[in-house]
Amino acid sequence: MHRLISQLKESTIIPLALLMITIPVAHFGYQEFSVTVKGLFSLAPYIAFTAATTLSLVYGRLRVLMTLLVLVISYWAFSTLTGPVGLSWNKFTIETVFNAITILGPLNIALFAFWAEKGSLISDLFTKTAAIAIQVFFVWLVAENHYTGVLHFFTLIFWPSMHPDWLNIAPFSFIAFIIALLAMAIRIITQPSTTNAALLSSLVILFIVSQQLLIPGYLPVFMFLAGLLLVGAIVHETFNMAFKDDLTGLPGRRALNEQLAKLGRHYTIAMMDVDHFKKFNDTYGHDIGDQVLKMVAAKIRKVTGGGKAFRYGGEEFTILFPGRDLQHTLPHLEIVREVIAGYLMRIRDEDRPEDNDEGKNMRGRKNTRIQKTQKKDSSVVSVTISIGVAQREGMNKTPEQVIKAADEALYRAKHGGRNKVST
Template structure:
């Protein structure tokens, strides 16, 4: 297998990092105009539908589940954040909802990101949905039946020496985020692909987004939209590469050659070379 230089090896990270930087800048804006406010209110739903259509067309169950997990967390937190922005107070279940999302989001995201698609498409999708359903029902049951005990367990300070002001999530969330990030990074290093790069960078964005849910108006909508867009763009980019580039060498394939020849018109010259020991 040919050795890849560093620039090409990490080239898949450029677009996700650009979107992440853009989301951080946009999230820091104190006030968005009416157009952008309305846009980011509907964009997560639009991206879920668009990304779901891409995933169905290209048989990508893993990415569909990642989009679904991000959207569910966005929906749950958006309800709480909207009430806080409008009324200036939190709903009674806001703290428990936020802390559960902070813990379960990286766990499910990391699980789905590392869960390889190796079985039948329908079986794989049903298995992933069964896991999501079981986790959701268990979390809902605990929150409904033992709200105070669950909240106390989540917010317990287990490592006092690590308790600092800039760590704004519950302590349990950070080891889960760390394990998921390490797993997704190793996956990308083993097999650099646009989807793997987007999964890794999007999880970093989710880690940066959660502390801003209540403190920065619009941060949840803006960052959720652009992080979901990151995953959708990666799916489209990978589909393009599969169609137009050779997977082994990364060189343009026959379809790319045909398109290039069509653009040249009727007059062109083709040179062929036979490379030994390739």
Template sequence: MPTLSLLRALLFPAIALTSVWWLAPLTGLWTEDYQTLISVLPYLLGTLLLVLAQVFNQGRLGQMALLVMATYALIQFELQASLEHSERWWVFFWLTLLWPLNAVVVRFLPERRPLSLAGMMFPLALALQLLLIYGLTLTSLYPAVLQWSESFRAAGVGGLLPLPAWLSFSIAVALCANRLPRKADIPLAFITVIVLHAGMFYLFASQQVSALTASTSLLLLFATLLVSNHQLAFIDELTGLPGRRALMNDLKHRHGRYILVMADIDHFKKFNDTHGHDVGDDVLRLVAAQLEKTSGGGRAYRYGGEEFTLLFPSAELVETRPFIEATRERIASYQLTLRDTNQRPASSKDGKKQRGQKSKARTLNVTMSFGAARRESGESIEALMKRADNALYKAKQNGRNRVEDAV
């Protein structure tokens, strides 16, 4: 499942990279009307994305949109002349050097609304960088620094991307790719935007390449924002399973006969009271991981608290009963190790010494009770869930760690 999640997160970045690779050679063939439209498009997309990022509290996506839009505006107003001019090369050199570093800063910023006081720190930092670069031209150091920057012009591949920029972009990609989280949509989108801008600076002489790169980057960020908010609304953050809203949405669009199973962790309150909420969270993750392995077409959801749901496309309970029983037995036989945080090694050296020694950690066994109900023709969702709940209550009454069918 982690591999499948990563492949899904790679879909939009792959589309963005493929689109730019295919469209870049064609920009010179576009009519004047199309060129005018694509020149304005980054500003429209960037403004819309900033508004949505503010509404949905997606600060990093909003700040990246701001960086892309500000970069595009700087190119349009300052870098339309030949880079043979020293003044233009000065701006281009520092832009290619600092842009990926600013992208890394955005990647690791805390989530703050773009238009909040904390969120305004990043655009202020960008403005300060511009002032410092401009201020450097007024000092006695300018001739020497300019000569140093121009020493990379001919050495750069194609003469357009200086060596410091290559290093900066490589470091930025490596930092953003390091330790990708389980929900990797935003980091992968940022990596793609960085790669797109590296390509843009490398092909800087191409017509409309900056507009194409900015528009594609912003469309990718827009799609990532939609995916991210969908996950927040429909995916349970702790377990990674679809949540109650996703379950109800699926049930509303499901017709005919199917099997609904309500499942509940036995004595879950005792786990929390005895071992603490951290262990309780481990139990929930364990159960979710095992429920996700349910075969027979079963799909797992976290209904709420310690309660989960399984949904089967089968029309008969007898068909799904072996799959439910297999899941129940798999959970009951799994031993959850309780780690003593006070005995954790203080260093990797101490950890190596402890390896191979007999562990004194305690283990727990978790069990679940299941209530299964087949949807009857014309039966409402509420009635079906009530019958499944009654079957679950019956399983609890009959000793727990068992499956009961609804009547």
């Protein structure tokens, strides 16, 4: 639960903050801009959309790409409706286009958020684009042939109490936004990520501009923000793929190498390894081994004393202590070692509760009682780690030399009985 809350904060705090900042900018600041700046703002969303589209194609982010297509169509349609061309359209066409965007737009954003990316990029892109094309053709058909029954149905108020007076969109549009928002809320809770947060933000932005379409500034400013958020989501998740370990969530080897290059003249490095991990994997299987690595990473992540944890590779982890000497780090590493050694882990099986809090309560029994259970229940296991520590001194002047010294200390801890901190 704590990790879920942390992931939600990490993925949503920036989009939420930017949305809050953009509201006063669009509502009050836009009117103060010169005509030239306002003209540039009308082009800004297309620039952001182009950048996001390029990144989506390069990195294969099809969900983002299809959301961009929905936003581009919406921005073009809304800009046309409020411009000279739109004013020359008949009332039926204007209402048809507006209602089509406010009904189909949110539903499509939610649809593409859940529509799994599979198969080749080209074939998948063709299928999803065809779905959009069919909808555009249907809207054109209604507008071209003046199918008044369709427009009347979508604007009919079935439940007046469910349609507040402050709404500037049709009842079906409001329902579509509610359905899409609930679906996206479920999506981001079950799978918190920067991309899902950006898709949810795009949905909120589409609602805002639909509501405030006639107020100058809202449309270009908020659509520009939507493009920036999608660009940021792609860049952030690409960065995480390169620098973060997918299994444990710790920074990976590339991130470690960057940090090593920035170290000053005083630092300590600890290398640690899960004891008997290969034997554990052979006994319980790789899935259980992954659970162990996640647990160890979660404990190492909480190291105190100014340390920063990394996954070195396999069952090896590294902790950097910039500006700290050996004596300072030893008590903090001992705490990490003791916490992991004292942690009794129940292997996930059919009897294990799905709720994490309930699982924690089961693990929170008194140690004496758990130890008795462990003799009868092989599903409760524990692991230990061995730690080798070295600081920059003497012949060890480079990070590579300090890591080698820490590895040699780790070797001594292993051969000295394991579950030890060695220097």
